[in-house]
Each structure stands twice: as C-alpha cells, then as structure tokens.
Amino acid sequence: MGPAEPAPPRDEDPRIASALIHNGDGEYLLHLRDDVPGIREPGCWSLLGGAREPGDRSLEDTVRRELREEAGLDLPVLEPFAVTGALDDGSGHASVRVYAGRWEGDPARLPLTEGVMLRWFRPDDLDRLRMHPETRDLVRRHATGRASVPSAAARHGAGAVRxxxxxxxxxxxxxxxxxxxxxxxxxxxxxxxxxxxxxx
Known part of the structure; x- marks a missing residue:
C-alpha cells in the first residue's frame, strides 16, 4: 500500500500560504503587489505567497513553490507561525497559513516574476505603507516575539546628537x-x- 494521499482541504482550512521572511537586523521582506483588479491585496505591500495548487502535498509545499516561482528563493527552514485572514480576490476573506523564515540577502538581486518590487522594512516603517491591517499586525506580532534589536539611539551611541x-x-x-x-x-x-x- 502506497503513502496516503493528502486529504483535500476543507472549506474552513487555509488554502493560501505566505512567508514572513526576516533578517538579523530586525527587518521584514515585503512584496509590493501589482495594482490590478481581481488579485489579492492589489497595490499593497504584502508577504510572498499564494494559493494551494493540486500538486502541492501541503501548505508548506505551497509556500516553498511560490517563493521559488515569484522570487527564486529557497529557504532551508520555514516554520509555521500563524493562521490569519487576508483579503481574497474579491470573493471575501480567506484563511492564510503563515510560515516564518530567515534570509540575509539583497532583495534587489532576486529574479522577481510577479509584482513591482521586494524590499526590507523595519516594523516602525509599516504605518507609512499601504498594506492590509492584518499583515501589519502579523509582522508586529512576530517582531515582539523576537530578541530585541538595538534601537537607533543605541546604535549611534548613548547621548549622541544626530x-x-x-x-x-x-x-x-x-x-x-x-x-x-x-x-x-x-x-x-x-x-x-x-x-x-x-x-x-
């Protein structure tokens, strides 16, 4: 008897997987999506990821495939972080399984195939970006759970005048x-x- 086939996702199961990618400087990799109708979060800064396809045996397979297809990324470790909601393609809300991973590269060198650009942002930058509130909250929730990163004042020296x-x-x-x-x-x-x- 061969390995069991993966159970088809139930309607309430997440069918979208995204990657919350961070680096050692406390920054998060965000993807500026195309501003076109009919896609999820048009014109917004968001996480890389996409919908599950028939060939994906798991949502981790989904997010790894999307990272390769969209940005040529292959992260050695991706860990489940959260299940959250995101705007779907106009049909309402859909659950999203979010995986966290670390990467230290230059996003300008990635072969981006979808969207406008990839860029690192610190959590303090998020309020000035056009992005879905749940994505912003997700990044901040992850950031509060990480080891603290030195503040700008600490990096420039206590008492320094900038x-x-x-x-x-x-x-x-x-x-x-x-x-x-x-x-x-x-x-x-x-x-x-x-x-x-x-x-x-």
Missing part, C-alpha cells in the same frame, strides 16, 4: 531617462508626487 541630512539620488541612463519614484500619499515630503529617490 544630525539629519536629506539626500536625493539622481540616476540617468545613456538615453537621458531619469529614474523617479512615486511617493506615498502620506509622505511628509512631496506626497503623491514623482520624485528623485530620497532618504535622510
């Missing part, structure tokens, strides 16, 4: 095209405008 300097990056290709970024509508500086990449 001087904030604004930087704008001007990038032009050989054809004379200039790279601009669309700033978030809640940005304190130049909201909802196309602008040079800027940091401080």
């Amino acid at each position: 001087h904030i300097v604004g930087l704008h990056l001007y990038l032009e290709d050989p054809a004379g095209r200039v790279l601009l970024g669309l700033r978030h509508h809640d940005s304190a500086f130049a909201p909802s405008t196309w602008h040079f990449l800027a940091v401080h």
Whole structure:
C-alpha cells in the first residue's frame, strides 16, 4: 500500500500560504503587489505567497513553490507561525497559513516574476505603507516575539546628537531617462508626487 494521499482541504482550512521572511537586523521582506483588479491585496505591500495548487502535498509545499516561482528563493527552514485572514480576490476573506523564515540577502538581486518590487522594512516603517491591517499586525506580532534589536539611539551611541541630512539620488541612463519614484500619499515630503529617490 502506497503513502496516503493528502486529504483535500476543507472549506474552513487555509488554502493560501505566505512567508514572513526576516533578517538579523530586525527587518521584514515585503512584496509590493501589482495594482490590478481581481488579485489579492492589489497595490499593497504584502508577504510572498499564494494559493494551494493540486500538486502541492501541503501548505508548506505551497509556500516553498511560490517563493521559488515569484522570487527564486529557497529557504532551508520555514516554520509555521500563524493562521490569519487576508483579503481574497474579491470573493471575501480567506484563511492564510503563515510560515516564518530567515534570509540575509539583497532583495534587489532576486529574479522577481510577479509584482513591482521586494524590499526590507523595519516594523516602525509599516504605518507609512499601504498594506492590509492584518499583515501589519502579523509582522508586529512576530517582531515582539523576537530578541530585541538595538534601537537607533543605541546604535549611534548613548547621548549622541544626530544630525539629519536629506539626500536625493539622481540616476540617468545613456538615453537621458531619469529614474523617479512615486511617493506615498502620506509622505511628509512631496506626497503623491514623482520624485528623485530620497532618504535622510
């Protein structure tokens, strides 16, 4: 007798799997999804993942397949973290099995096949991002359970006086095209405008 076939998921079982990927600096890898109708969380920063397919023997298989297909990622360890809800493709809410894993790479080097970009964010950055509230809460819940990461004040030295300097990056290709970024509508500086990449 061969191995038992996996039981088909019940209606109430999670049928979507996502990866909560973090690094040693206390940052979380988020995926800016395409802003198109008919997909889950359009135009939002979200977690990599997707729906279970017939060939997936488990939801861990699902999330590992999605990571390979969407970003070329193969994490050695993925551990179940939570079951939560997320907006589905317009048909209502669907349960999501979330797996946590650690990765230390540069997201700009990943071969992203879906969405706009991948980027690391600290939990303190989340309020300025367009994202589903349950995703934001999930990241913060995971962050509170981890070993504390030194604060900015600790990294710069107790009692240090920090001087904030604004930087704008001007990038032009050989054809004379200039790279601009669309700033978030809640940005304190130049909201909802196309602008040079800027940091401080």
